[in-house]
Amino acid sequence: MGEAEHILQDLPCGCVVFDGAGTITFANRTLCSVLNYQPDAILGHSIEKILTISSRIFHQTHFFPLLKLNGTVSEIFLTLKPMTGSPIPVMVNAKIQNESDPICYVCVFVPVWERRKYEEQLLETNRVQQKALDENAMLNRLKDELESNQFALDRKISILSERSQEYLQMGKIFMHDMQEPVRKISLFFDTFMRNAHIAPNTDDARHLSVIKKSILRLRSMMGSMLDFVQVSNASDPMTLLNPADLIMEARNQLMREKDAIDFNIKIGELPEFDGRQTQIKRVFYELLKNAVENKAPDRALSIEVTAVISEENIYRNHSSKYKYTDHIKIEFADNGVGFDSQFNDYVFRLLNKLNTDSPGLGVGLALCKQVISSHYGTMKVKSRVGEGTTFIITLPLRQIADYTN
Secondary structure, three states: OHHHHHHHHOOOOEEEEEEOOOEEEEEOHHHHHHHOOOHHHHOOOEHHHHEOHHHHHHHHHHHHHHHHHHOEEEEEEEEEOOOOOOOEEEEEEEEEEOOOOOOEEEEEEEEOHHHHHHHHHHHHHHHHHHHHHHHHHHHHHHHHHHHHHHHHHHHHHHHHHHHHHHHHHHHHHHHHHHHHHHHHHHHHHHHHHHHOOOOOOOHHHHHHHHHHHHHHHHHHHHHHHHHHHHHHOOOOOEEEEOHHHHHHHHHHHHHHHHOOOOOEEEEOOOOOEEEEHHHHHHHHHHHHHHHHHOOOOOOOOEEEEEEEEEEEEOOOOOOOOOOEEEEEEEEEEEOOOOOOHHHOOHHHOOOOOOOOOOOOOOOHHHHHHHHHHHOOOEEEEEEEOOOEEEEEEEEEOOOOOOOOO
C-alpha cells in the first residue's frame, strides 16, 4: 500500500477518502495544496468541512445518497471551500470501496476553472439572445404601429384629397355658376337705375342704395373667395427663393395697383429658402398692403424686414416626436396703429378685419397663414396699440432635395 499511497499523494488532482459517516480518512497532498490546508487540519473532519454551503446541501440531498445507492457517481460539479481565497469549482468522480473494512468512499476532485468562464459565456449568450428577442418583439410592435399609422394616414390623405377636390369645385362654382347670376342682377339693376325716376332722399332711394352696396359687396366677396382658392392651390414648382427680391417685387406691384402711399422699407440680410414663388410673393404683398391700410395718421410708414436661422422641430402635431432642422424666421415689422394682443388669432381668420374703414373683406392674412402652413411653416403676430405690428414667419430652409425649375 505504501507505493500506491505515494502515487495517490502526487496525483495531478485532489483525492480524498471518507467513511460511511463522512469522516475524511485520507487526503492527498495535491488537494491540501489546492485548499491551503495542512493534512492534519483535514483528516478526521467531515467531508463537509471543505465544501461550500450550497455544495454541502447538494452533498446531503443528492451526491451522497446517489453514491450509496449506485456505488459510483461521475462528473458531479461541486464547489470546494479553501482555507483562504476564492471557492474552487471542481468536477467529482467517486466510487465505493466494498472490499475494505469498514466500507469507504474514494473521491477524485478535478478543478474546472474554465467551467465558470463557459457558464458566464453561456449566460452572456443567453442575455444577448434574450435582448435580440426583446428587440425583435419591439421591432414587431413598432412595425404593427407603423402599419396602423400608415393606414390612418392613408385614410386621412383620402379624406383630405376629397376635401381638396370639393374645395376646387367650390372655386369653380364661384367662378362660373354664381358670378353670372350676380353679373346679371348688377346689369339689370344699373339699367333700372338709369331709367327709373326716383326722388333723392326718399325711402325708395335709400333702399336702392342698400341693394347696390350689397351687390358690390357680393361681387367683391366672390372675387376674394376665388382669389383665396386660386392662390392656395397654385401649382408652380418648389424652387429656391430670394425673399428680398420678392419683397421688392411685391412693393412695386402694390404701388402700381393700389396707388398706395410711399413708405420706407428696410430689408436686412435674408437667406434663401425653398418655396413656391407665386404664393410667397403674395404673402409679402398682403403684408405690405396690410401695413399701408393700417398706417398711423401722425407719422410716415416705416417697415423693417429681418431674418435669422434657427433650429426648429419639424413635427408640429406629435408632441413626443423631435427632429430639428434649419428654419428661417422672418420678422415683418411696421410702425402702424397696432392692435390689442387679444386679437392675435382673430386677425388670421377668414373674413375677419379690425379696421372697418379699410378696403377689402379680411381675406389677406387668412390667405397668408394658409400659404405658410402649406409650406410646413408657422405664422404668428405680436402687436401693441399705437406702436406697430410684427408678423413672424417661420419656414424650413429646405423642403426638397432637388429644385425643379
